[in-house]
Amino acid sequence: MNELTILISCPDQVGLVTNITSVLAAHQLNIIAMREFVDEANKAFFTRIACTGNLENKTRLEQKLLESLPPEAEVNVIDQQEKQIAILVTKEYHCLAEILIKNQFKTLGANVKCVIGNYESLRDFTEKLGIPYFYVDHNGKDKTQFEKEIKAILNQFDLNYLVLAKFMRILSAEFVKDYDGKVINIHHSFLPAFIGANPYRQAFERGVKIIGATAHFVTDHLDEGPIITQHTTHIDHNFGVKEMVRAGKEIEKKVLLEALELIFEDRVFVSGNKTVIFK
Amino acid sequence: MNELTILISCPDQVGLVTNITSVLAAHQLNIIAMREFVDEANKAFFTRIACTGNLENKTRLEQKLLESLPPEAEVNVIDQQEKQIAILVTKEYHCLAEILIKNQFKTLGANVKCVIGNYESLRDFTEKLGIPYFYVDHNGKDKTQFEKEIKAILNQFDLNYLVLAKFMRILSAEFVKDYDGKVINIHHSFLPAFIGANPYRQAFERGVKIIGATAHFVTDHLDEGPIITQHTTHIDHNFGVKEMVRAGKEIEKKVLLEALELIFEDRVFVSGNKTVIFK
Amino acid sequence: MNELTILISCPDQVGLVTNITSVLAAHQLNIIAMREFVDEANKAFFTRIACTGNLENKTRLEQKLLESLPPEAEVNVIDQQEKQIAILVTKEYHCLAEILIKNQFKTLGANVKCVIGNYESLRDFTEKLGIPYFYVDHNGKDKTQFEKEIKAILNQFDLNYLVLAKFMRILSAEFVKDYDGKVINIHHSFLPAFIGANPYRQAFERGVKIIGATAHFVTDHLDEGPIITQHTTHIDHNFGVKEMVRAGKEIEKKVLLEALELIFEDRVFVSGNKTVIFK
Amino acid sequence: MNELTILISCPDQVGLVTNITSVLAAHQLNIIAMREFVDEANKAFFTRIACTGNLENKTRLEQKLLESLPPEAEVNVIDQQEKQIAILVTKEYHCLAEILIKNQFKTLGANVKCVIGNYESLRDFTEKLGIPYFYVDHNGKDKTQFEKEIKAILNQFDLNYLVLAKFMRILSAEFVKDYDGKVINIHHSFLPAFIGANPYRQAFERGVKIIGATAHFVTDHLDEGPIITQHTTHIDHNFGVKEMVRAGKEIEKKVLLEALELIFEDRVFVSGNKTVIFK
Structure with a gap:
């Protein structure tokens, strides 16, 4: 059975x-x-x-x-075989750590095969948990070359999904097409509010009373792919940008991990630019 | 069609x-x-x-x-014919008003046939909205007589459900059996915490940081019928009993109305002492 | 004392x-x-x-x-004298009813002096609860004339605040200036997402997993005044526009009433385009 | 300055x-x-x-x-010097990992000096992150002896707080008195509901629609110390005990980390059996 x-x-x-x-x-x-x-x-x-x-x-x-x-x-x-995933990061640890901890204790529903970063900041932590870390510098090369190097690493593995865990470089339409429907991103705002850079600064300037985060599939339109999960949290006038970033990180990791859990349990359909999710 | x-x-x-x-x-x-x-x-x-x-x-x-x-x-x-309901109340208006307003604007998914109260407090408001109000005094009579008078009124209508909207008298096992699976109550706590009287006082004494409310079907075990909906809200040390009651009322009406909406849309099964709800 | x-x-x-x-x-x-x-x-x-x-x-x-x-x-x-307010409405009852019910039972923290509507839809309900209803048609007149008629009514009362309870006409900069810092609006989206018309249609098209509402002071920039309160609620792929509107109304009335409670208790400062709120 | x-x-x-x-x-x-x-x-x-x-x-x-x-x-x-803390654990990793990750990236607001466990299960993970792990077996010894061994380890450090991160042994009144006001526990239910053992089983049997968790200071009355933080999450009939445990763990770590953040920022007063918290 x-x-x-x-x-x-x-x-x-x-x-x-x-x-x-x-x-x-x-x-x-x-x-x-x-x-x-x-x-x-x-x-x-x-x-x-x-x-x-x-x-x-x-x-x-x-x-x-x-x-x-x-x-x-x-x-x-x-x-019921488990999914194989790679993670792309920049400098922030909070989403990566949440994934690697669940991977470590076999509660992720997927196996992390490698982490690729455009900085060295997260190598030490990643390797402590026994996961290969690959550094791909983005400096002094065009996007095509940068992505070619990333693909060369990804090609070493048989991957189901690619998770952008606070990876701060924008991927080209060509890259995204090669991994169509396989790339999941965490966006640090409640989309479609505050699209683009510095959403917490934008939120601070606007004086909002709630901030949020959004996990979505990546398409070639920045921040516009099918939304998987979103959550929000209340803030007040005591929150400067720094406090908003701190509170936002807690939401970001929750939103991303919920999205991954749904995907790894095969509960998510993409239908046009939306998702149908059977929880 | x-x-x-x-x-x-x-x-x-x-x-x-x-x-x-x-x-x-x-x-x-x-x-x-x-x-x-x-x-x-x-x-x-x-x-x-x-x-x-x-x-x-x-x-x-x-x-x-x-x-x-x-x-x-x-x-x-x-x-798709609409349900017919009666409402039992004591003195508090907040749940009754929420139901009668939706009834007034035809968004309740049911028709309120009458309101029965063991005080006169809510007659004026009920009648302003065109709903018959029946006063059944509980003083100076035993529970059998009290409930007999209520039943005589209920029997004038062809009812699907009986909603206890902050009705503060405990119904007898006999009464409940006659309306088996048809009586919905709003309990002013997050069951099973603070069963019984004065839950907000109990919550205040315990120093909890959350209060809640519970809508449930009534069985002959007080506060122990199948739970339909629950919600909670955060409180802090600034909340005395009075402030907790005020915040609690907002939760109570939300919880009750959500339960009624689910029931009136035929989304709720009772299975033993639990509910199965297809939202 | x-x-x-x-x-x-x-x-x-x-x-x-x-x-x-x-x-x-x-x-x-x-x-x-x-x-x-x-x-x-x-x-x-x-x-x-x-x-x-x-x-x-x-x-x-x-x-x-x-x-x-x-x-x-x-x-x-x-x-501790209570505030005096007027309410402007169009056709939707849910925010108006929430305010009038609390007014009726003396738990609003303010007295509703009158309701002004650009349709007759809500007259009957308003008058049942004993509040004067004034109809100001917007058809066949320019905004200056329309607002002049509204002001003539408002001037009959000594008002602290003007509440736009789903009033669907945009007020002129002149009107807003006359009531500077006194006009509170409920916007049917989680600002700054989905500014402008048909936010639920926009939200449906985008496939968001959360909808929200925003209460704010009105300034002469549409939907951009200081935000007072915001809340969100989860939705999923089962929500069409109609279901989103229904869920949204529950959020709208909650957000507006919370904002009013804070304002009527003198807890809200406006500071530039933001609010400082001492809960 | x-x-x-x-x-x-x-x-x-x-x-x-x-x-x-x-x-x-x-x-x-x-x-x-x-x-x-x-x-x-x-x-x-x-x-x-x-x-x-x-x-x-x-x-x-x-x-x-x-x-x-x-x-x-x-x-x-x-x-502003940072607090020094020790952590007691049994077998579950989720609260420990959340603390150690924040400790690793210097965002905990405290320094973890050691982890003490009554099983070896979490040694490997703890040591990977560079934190000393002490194993104190509870088998074959009375509580006095067991606690004496724990105290001998704790006494090697100059500690401000002792965090019970899913430590499943009940501490004696004597032990608690020695660390009066210094011991924080995470309880796997929304207190006071489901006090004692197997709260998720109890919650499953009762058919609740919400589960929660509670962080509290430990006093000599089991599960009755001053409550610091509580959160809840919705569940439904699809949740068996296993799913409730999984959802509960997410709430537990959130509740505990929020409590620790408040304590480490000196925002928590204990007043009798309650807390006063200046967020």
Whole structure:
């Protein structure tokens, strides 16, 4: 007996659930949890099914499901192997540390294969926890060269996701395309407020009473990819920029880790510029 | 074309979803949203299905669903008529007003048929909003007589639910049994903390940093029925009992109204002493 | 014995607290609570002092305090009389009702003198609760004329504040200047995100996971006045625009009522385009 | 120029603030922030003052303040040296890791001198981050002996606080008395709900919709010391005990770290069985 997660998206039509569950029943798979969503504006159907059973041939199940669904359907049968990830950082430790600690104690739901930084600041800590650290300097080279060096490192691993844990360089559209749907970023504001640089300074100047953070998939439009998770926290007039940054870091790590947990448990669909998330 | 909500609970077994959705497909019903939950400890299955279609015979659909399910199954096909409710109050206005305002502007999802109070305090306000107010004095009579008078009023209406909106008398086991699963109460604490009288005084004495409220179905064990919704809010040393009561009222009305919204939209199953809620 | 609230703002310098508290001690006033804040960027000092005592001459106390402070100081000694307010509305009832209910049960901390609407939609409800309702049509007249009619009504009352409770017309710079620092608005988004029209539609298109609302003082820059309170609530992919509007209304009324409570208790200073709030 | 924090508590009487601020002005100390609270039930006055200036003699300032105050006054002038702490653990890593990471990156506001565990589970991780780990087995010895061994280790350091970061042994009244007001515990429930063992199991059985955690000072009454911080998080019927434990850990570390931050910044007074906290 093993556990499977099945992700399906396709154009909506009558009878989809019956078709899908009939295929599962024919394979003696027992549904533990099933979630579905119909995006009525785009006539799109999404479902996530958790089931148990003795599956001999994953590809055959995918094939049978595809045969029962509209031709545009995407079907993904996932058995429970863990995801492999790389992390890109600059100087700030808080998101990296949260990930590496969970990795260390096997509660991340993924394996961190390496950390790549454009500074040396986080090498010592990363290596203490037994993770390879690669330094790629961005100085004195153009973005193409910088990203080529990063890719050369990433290519050494078989990666499912790339996590930007306060990585402060903007990736090119070409880079993002190569890892389409695989790059997750934590943005230090409650998007779409305070897009771009120095969001806490912007928030301070505006006198807001709440700050937030946003985890999103990276697309070639800066800060505009599909949002995965967001949280906010209250501040008041006693918060200068420094205090806002400190409070913001707590939100950032919470938001990023929640997003990663959802992704690593295969709960997140991307639909256009939005996400459908089955919690 | 009309909209239906279908609620089903039964012992869990393989193939339930396929059986159910096959019946719906045979009736040309299109599933808009489907939620299910398997309580693995009790081997119980719950589902809520929203669908659209031309249903000619509600009873026949229920019959067909029952035939496809284990004998213990409960099936409830609900078309969208609004619930009818009565409200019991004592002196505090905040929960009553929140309900009556939504009733007034047709956003409650239910019709308030009457308000019954054991004081006259809230008559004037209730009547201003056009709702009948019945005064049942509890003084000088035993609980049986008191409840008999309340029941006589309730029996004038065809009611789905009875809402205790800060009604400060404890109902007898007999009364509760007569309205089994139909009585919703707002308790002025975050249960199970501070059960019983004067929870804000208890909270003040204990020096807690959070207070809360709980909406629950009423059973014959005081403050121990299935919990529907809970919320909390932060307090600090500046809060005396008076300030805690004031802050608590805001939470109470939020918690109660959320619970009512869930119930009126047929999203709440009671399972033993717990609730299963499909938000 | 009566209770006083004293609000003071002035340029910061050494010894302010000593000077102020010495004057209070000389008047036999006992400090119950004192809050102060130094805006270091602007070298500005703010304090709110709650005290008790037998004050014979409010103006003399203000005079003595001014003598002990830098020449730019502003001093306001407030005894506990309630504020008088007017409310401007369009068609949505939720913020208006929340205010009128608290007004009805004497828990608003202010007296509502009248409601002015540019539609007739809310007349019936307002009048049921015994508050005068004035209809000022905006059709077929320019903004100057429209606002002139509103002012004519407002001038019949001695008002401390003007509350825009989902009033959907933009007030002119002239109007705002006449009521400088007296006009409070509820904006249906978490400012500065989604400034302007249709914020829930904007939020839906962007696929955000949180929506919010903002209460702020109105200045002549649309949606850019000093922020008083903000709250947010989580949403997910199941929320269409309609569901976001419904959830948003709950946040809007909470945010506005919190702002009003703070203002009516004299806890809010405006400092440039920000607020200093002593909760 | 250095920064000072001054903590004062004493019986309330008229003129305290004037007396205190006069002494500070006489020492040319400039008040940056001042918070005060009068516990009216107990006629007790608390203040926390942050100020800057050239202080030559801390003891003399304390003496002068004491002379200006009622005889029962407690005065504590603190310059900004960091606190020294020890951590007691059992097997769970999440609170320990959060503390050690902040310690590693110098953002804890305290120095971790050692970790003591009654299992070896957390030695490896602790030592990787360069902190001494001491193993004290509790098996086969009575509590007196067990605690004697712990004390022998603690006595090697000059400690301000002892943090129980998921330490699952109950300390004796004698031990607690020796470290009176110095021991902080994280309790895995929203006290006073679910006191004692297996709170998540209790919460699961009760079907609550919220779980929480509580950081408190340890007194000789189990789970009944003064509460410092509490937070809650929503759960639903999908949460079994395992999922509740996982969600609970996130709350636990947040609650504990917030409490520690407040304590290390000298913002927490203990007053009877409650805390007064100047955030």
